[in-house]
Amino acid sequence: MKKIKRGTWVEVENTILYPEDRSNQLPLETKKIPYEMKVRGFLANDAYLNEIVTIKTLSRRFIKGKLMQSQPEYNHTFGPPVIELLHIGEEEENILNNRQ
């Protein structure tokens, strides 16, 4: 496995609460899973994936966590066209032009 260099922008994960520590008032499907966090920052020391590392965040905090990703992507996109939306406006233009 390739070592990730110190200073690389990475994402770490942490478990904040285990199921037994979570509120009993939660819906069961939420209660039975751990409460987790993900934070991104610059890797403080060379490390391998899945190691516990320290990162320096954009607010200059040092946070420890399990190294999950190097250079985490923003991969949210518009996606393919939504055909259900494309015809919106046709009918209304007809109404505006009195061609109902």
Next chain:
Amino acid sequence: MFDQTYQQTMQRRNEIIENSLKVNYEQFQTSPIAFDYEKMMTVLGYSIEEVMDIQKEFHVGNTPLWELNQLTELVRKIAPKGKGAKIVMKDEAANPSGSFKDRRASLAVYEAKKRGFTGVVAATSGNYGAAVASQAAKQGLKCIVLQETFDSNGVGQPEIIEKARKCESLGAEVVQLSVGPELFYTALATLDETKYFNASLYSPYAIAGVETLGYEIGLEVQQQFGKEPAAVCVTHAGGGNITGTARGLRKFGNKQTKIIGVSVDLKGLHMASDQDFNRKSFTTGHTGFSMPFTTNPDRSDVPYNAARPLRYLDQFITVTQGEVFYTTELLAKLEGLERGPAGNTSLAAALVLAQQLDEDEIVVVQESEYTGAGKHPVAQLNFAKEQGISVYKGNPEENKPGSTIVIPEHIQQIKIEEIDLDRIRESYLRNKLENEDVKKLNMGDKNFLAKEVNRGLDYIESYINQHSSHLKKETNPSE
């Protein structure tokens, strides 16, 4: 991760909140159930002139007021003769981070800096995070944004992911959390560790910041049309938008304008459910926030919530998800304005309300928000389809939150659902009386409750007579 355990942190919640806001909320308390709301807003807040000056300095506000001529004409074509109010929109996307939330953030960050804090913390999955990040960057403070982001499969709504990207691009640290109300604990622990300012959405600063929006609407509609708007439609979530806008309109001097809160109906989806989390196609502006915050405003992250929507709501309406996506597309196609869907919740309702009002009336849609990848109907509907939600064109009455999103085929299919405000008032009063150990209400309490539910003293008297069981018994042998 944190030095303090969950229990230790939660036990110290009041101390942490006081340190992170520098507000002693006890000074406003007048009885176990009442507090002096106006005192809180004036002692801690700023005059509206001061707020305007601060916002101007940080490039917030003075957004354009657009007449939506094509939509107005369209409404007049389908409305009864003589009906069809002019629809105007306050284009809040023109604010630095792209939404009205800059108004809230500007003042909170300003206050933080004035009091010597070096950073701010905000817990939000919505536009407020980007606004706090933007204002923190501009005013030179550090910023941490905590968001409820992903379910147990590590999957998150594209809208929330986009907000994280935006916050990071503005220099903020983003802490992404899985589903659960423990967001509050994480925020407390972060405040405790960093000693940063609590840029709560519900502080007096956050609400005073929105008052300029109402004030600008009152002023600009007066200048351009020589009258008050008949109605202002406000997308309603936590209540700050309603509260601030209504207070601003009153400060300008508007008396007739109806304040109409509009939420997307997400009935049946549990807000703390890992399974339901990604079946919501609206991450803000929906009933999951608006209902609890209207009937129980103080169940927030501050002892006294400055957002008190029930004091100001004249009407409370819901629309469906499909209707809002349709309206968003129509705004783009007929007005050339591509804006995010959350703000268009109120526009969807305005399209219906305008048909009921006379032609010479004005209905204001009081916000808009930026859009882009992840925060656009195309992204959100594609995500919904991936989650197994059925998306189709048809009758919006078939819309079922979490199962179907029905896109109307034409504007006549949009309907609005009226929420019975008296039922909301009764829920508020029941929550208030049951949560506090109150045996008897004095005059001060009754006056407070009357203001809280925007009704007269007689309304409160009559409620108490009918529901005396909500008051604790003088002596209860079982206790």
